[in-house]
Amino acid sequence: MxxxxxxxxxxxxxxxxxxxxxxxxxxxxxxxxxxxxxxxxxxxxxxxxxxxxxxxxxxxxxxxxxxxxxxxxxxxxxxxxxxxxxxxxxxxxxxxxxxxxxxxxxxxxxxxxxxxxxxxxxxxxPVVFDLTPPSPGSHPCETCVGRPCLSACPVGAFDGAGYDVQACAKHLAREEGQACMARGCLARHACPVGQGFAYAPAQASYHMRAFLGARQEE
Incomplete structure (x- = not known):
């Protein structure tokens, strides 16, 4: 229980x-x-x-x-x-x-x-609970063939070593970035793990608008 x-x-x-x-x-x-x-x-x-x-x-x-x-x-x-x-x-x-x-x-x-x-x-x-520590499981990326998350971004914002925030934000602000704005990050969608928990369009769009708004305020 x-x-x-x-x-x-x-x-x-x-x-x-x-x-x-x-x-x-x-x-x-x-x-x-x-x-x-x-x-x-x-x-x-x-x-x-x-x-x-x-x-x-x-x-x-x-x-x-x-x-x-x-x-x-x-x-x-x-x-x-x-x-x-x-x-x-x-x-x-x-x-x-x-x-x-x-x-x-x-x-x-x-x-x-x-x-x-x-x-x-x-x-x-303030107290310690008697809970079995959860296991992180095996690293799913180590056996992922091709790592599609790294090639799915339309502007190549991810290279496996870093994240080009400005390239991502500039793309989202343009007309060609509206698919990402509506659906959410295409790199995340490309990952095969946990697809049953993918955000619905309203949630994905909310997060993308919040991200872009924060970048534009900088």
Whole structure:
């Protein structure tokens, strides 16, 4: 039977993606005895977001409100990947918590969800839970034939070593980039892992507009 805390996270439309008892080397907030990474997989969290706030609301603001309520109910505190002072090491926590591997795109790839997940917060608890550490599974990219994610981008923004953010943003702002704006990142769609969790068009378009808007504000 699943742990009650994990059940509560799922009922709130988030997915528990990894967990561990942090030590000094993990650079977690002081007094955090147990850390659970939570986020979205597939459409459930976005459906709740759209239902409660409408897509005109910024997702980060909604996330902070929704997760703070969940954290209070569970006796936890929360930190977020969009906090910039300090920038919390979510990808390092993902490695530590068995939440996946680094893909050639630089994104975290999960053995079940593929590239179709994102960390929205970390719940910090003052006690240690008796939870079996999740296994990251084998690295799916190591046996992927051809690595289609690296050749799917229309402007070659990914080369396996880095991500050309400006080339991506410029493409999205042009007429020829509207297919990417409507459907989402074609490199992510090219990955064969976790396709059943791919974002629906409304969710994909929301994220692409948010990304482009942030680049244009810089």
């Amino acid at each position: 699943e742990h009650p805390v994990l059940i509560a996270i799922r009922r709130a439309a988030f997915t528990p993606l990894g967990w561990f008892a942090p030590g000094p080397a993990d650079h977690a907030p002081e007094n955090a005895k147990f850390l659970i990474l939570i986020g979205n997989t597939g459409p459930e969290m976005f459906r709740r977001f759209a239902r409660e706030s409408g897509v005109a609301t910024k997702l980060d603001a909604w996330t902070r409100e929704a997760v703070s309520g969940l954290a209070a109910d569970l006796g936890a505190t929360a930190v977020y990947p969009f906090d910039t002072d300090p920038p919390w090491p979510f990808l390092s926590w993902a490695r530590r918590g068995g939440a996946g591997h680094v893909s050639p795109l630089g994104l975290n790839i999960h053995s079940v969800y593929g590239l179709w997940h994102a960390y929205r917060a970390a719940l910090l608890f």
